[in-house]
Amino acid sequence: MSNDKVIKPESPGEMAARLKAVNYLADEGLSTTVFLSVAMNKPLLVEGAPGTGKTSLAEALAKMLAIPLIRLQCYEGIESTQALYDWDFSRQILHLRSLEAANSTTNAEQLEQSLYTERFLLPRPILRALQGGPAVLLIDEVDRADDEFEAFLLEVLASNQISIPELGTITASVPPIVILTSNRTRELHEALKRRCYFHWIDHPEPARELEIIKTRLPGVDEKLAQQVVDVVQSLRNEGRLRRSPGVAEALDWAQALDRLGGSDINSDSAGLTIGALCKDQDDRELILSTLRTIFPT
Numbered sequence: 001m002s003n004d005k006v007i008k009p010e011s012p013g014e015m016a017a018r019l020k021a022v023n024y025l026a027d028e029g030l031s032t033t034v035f036l037s038v039a040m041n042k043p044l045l046v047e048g049a050p051g052t053g054k055t056s057l058a059e060a061l062a063k064m065l066a067i068p069l070i071r072l073q074c075y076e077g078i079e080s081t082q083a084l085y086d087w088d089f090s091r092q093i094l095h096l097r098s099l100e101a102a103n104s105t106t107n108a109e110q111l112e113q114s115l116y117t118e119r120f121l122l123p124r125p126i127l128r129a130l131q132g133g134p135a136v137l138l139i140d141e142v143d144r145a146d147d148e149f150e151a152f153l154l155e156v157l158a159s160n161q162i163s164i165p166e167l168g169t170i171t172a173s174v175p176p177i178v179i180l181t182s183n184r185t186r187e188l189h190e191a192l193k194r195r196c197y198f199h200w201i202d203h204p205e206p207a208r209e210l211e212i213i214k215t216r217l218p219g220v221d222e223k224l225a226q227q228v229v230d231v232v233q234s235l236r237n238e239g240r241l242r243r244s245p246g247v248a249e250a251l252d253w254a255q256a257l258d259r260l261g262g263s264d265i266n267s268d269s270a271g272l273t274i275g276a277l278c279k280d281q282d283d284r285e286l287i288l289s290t291l292r293t294i295f296p297t
Helices: 012-021 028-039 054-065 089-101 108-115 125-131 147-159 190-195 206-216 222-238 247-259 267-272 281-294
Strands: 044-048 069-073 085-087 121-123 136-140 161-164 168-171 177-182 197-201
Touching: 012 028, 012 054, 028 044, 028 054, 028 177, 028 197, 044 054, 054 069, 054 136, 054 177, 069 125, 089 108, 121 125, 125 136, 125 161, 125 168, 147 161, 147 190, 206 222, 206 247, 222 247, 222 281, 267 281
Parallel strands: 044 177, 044 197, 069 136, 136 177
Antiparallel strands: 085 121, 161 168
């Protein structure tokens, strides 16, 4: 896909409208930040609690622009090779064996050169994003990686190119749209933050959360959706849970309740579907006690 086929929004308002068309509701602050990030080819760092829609933003942006989403999931101990490229050792060995079988007269230097070509290169997410033309590169949960990986990312994001010793330097003809997400399990380095636009995504206000559920799950009864929002907002405001339910959990719970066929929440249906809303046993007991109070049998 060539760059001229990617029709970017021309204003924050258009960004919000086009994201809404793919079922992602962005407020004015977020839509403005995303617009500026895309328009100025600058990475966007999105922080917030789990389940607030950070990953979904990258997915919606790729869908909106009709370009591939390439995801790099970060984790403790991740190294640059997992992000950049690797060599297909099994195919290289088969190549060597085929040369031996053919009694090849290739000298050692030529043999080595034949092993390290693009034919045997395995692109990982960052290299794929640099090579493949327009794409959204999602670097998910960057706070789970270590300092060394963060420094490596900073270098790549600054230059939009990587160096492969055996092949040379590969530079992106069309720089990817980069979105980094963080759950803020640790503080990121200032150098990386300075390289990015920044936006904090918080849990939505009740009216917006209801709108999100109605947009994403249009078949769910509005009364049921409102009850889900009331419960989820109440649980967050209490501040007693180890992990407050995010929008993703609210959507899962609304869908689960709807699948049971009810248009109203009761203590039975709430208890049966609690696994969609809560993923922690201690929190589960607190939530169930709250639900018994709100929805007696």
